[in-house]
Structure formats: C-alpha cells, structure tokens
C-alpha cells in the first residue's frame with residue numbers, strides 16, 4: 001500500500017503526528033506481509049515497542065483526556081485490515097477489573113507512568129453457567145516503553161500505578177460494540193459477559 005493510497009482513505013492522515021502516522025503505515029505493511037493474525041500481532045508488538053519509546057508521542061500524550069468511566073480513546077481503526085488502536089489514560093491508583101478480550105489479540109504498550117498486567121488461569125472447565133474459578137498466575141510491571149501481547153480469551157487485569165499512566169493498545173479488531181467480553185470476579189468465583197469500553201474518537205495530531 002502506498003502512502004498516497006493510505007492518505008486517500010484517511011483524509012486526516014496529513015494532520016497526524018508523524019511518528020504515529022509512521023506507526024500506522026508500518027503496521028499496515030506488517031499486516032500485508034504476514035498471513036495470519038498471530039504473526040501479524042507479533043510484528044505489531046515489536047513496532048509498538050518503538051512507538052511507546054518515542055519521546056515526541058510521550059510529550060503529546062501529557063494532554064490526552066482521562067478514560068475513567070470505562071472508556072477508551074479510539075485513535076485509529078484500519079479500513080482494510082480492521083485492526084484498531086486505542087489509548088487508555090488511567091488516573092493514579094486506578095484498579096482494573098478482571099476480563100478477557102474475546103477472540104481478539106491485544107498488544108499493550110505503556111507510554112507513560114507505570115502499570116501492571118496481572119494474568120489469570122481458569123481452573124474450572126467453564127461448563128457451569130456464571131461460574132469461573134480463576135487464579136492469578138503472574139504480574140508484569142510495565143513502565144514507559146514496556147510492551148506485552150495478550151492472546152485471545154486470556155484472562156487478565158491492568159492495574160494503574162501511583163501516577164497517571166497512558167497505554168497504547170493495538171487490537172487485532174475492535175471488539176467493543178461488536179461482541180461481548182468475559183468479566184470475572186475471582187473472590188466470588190463468578191463470571192458474566194459484558195460490553196467493552198466506550199470508544200471515544202481521538203485524533204493524534
């Protein structure tokens with residue numbers, strides 16, 4: 001895909017922060033090159049590592065609005081491949097809930113502040129309606145520049161750190177508003193399906 005064709009489809013592209021537009025172009029090239037979603041998302045995660053290390057974007061994100069209230073900023077959704085780029089801006093000490101992202105792959109990058117990614121395993125076989133026995137298996141600390149790839153249906157929680165934090169998230173497709181995601185209460189051993197975060201369009205420019 002040429003730059004010219006990209007800009008024809010995305011008229012706002014010329015106003016985007018150059019480092020962010022380059023990231024979109026590079027991800028599109030990786031998706032054109034790789035055939036399956038896992039390979040595409042592994043390549044995307046490596047590109048995300050470069051993006052969240054970028055000081056220009058980190059400085060730009062200082063003014064991004066909070067996503068408190070179960071929101072995500074929707075920075076970009078690809079018209080051809082369907083991948084979506086979100087940002088989450090957490091208040092200090094934000095507690096995240098335990099959830100999955102249904103069938104989507106999710107690349108997480110911490111751009112500013114610190115966050116931790118808690119991973120869980122499910123001990124029951126999922127046959128009892130509304131019941132889920134999940135146990136935390138690991139916690140990964142992320143700071144500016146850290147990335148992580150979360151496979152489909154992996155149960156996890158993102159926790160805010162002591163300061164405001166900003167994360168960039170690339171999903172293999174936008175899940176919110178399309179399918180329901182699993183939500184889990186480890187203490188009560190319950191689960192239900194719920195709506196994903198509200199998508200708030202936000203232009204990085």
Ligand SMILES: [Fe+2]
Nearest residue numbers: 099101156158
């Ligand atoms: Fe998540």
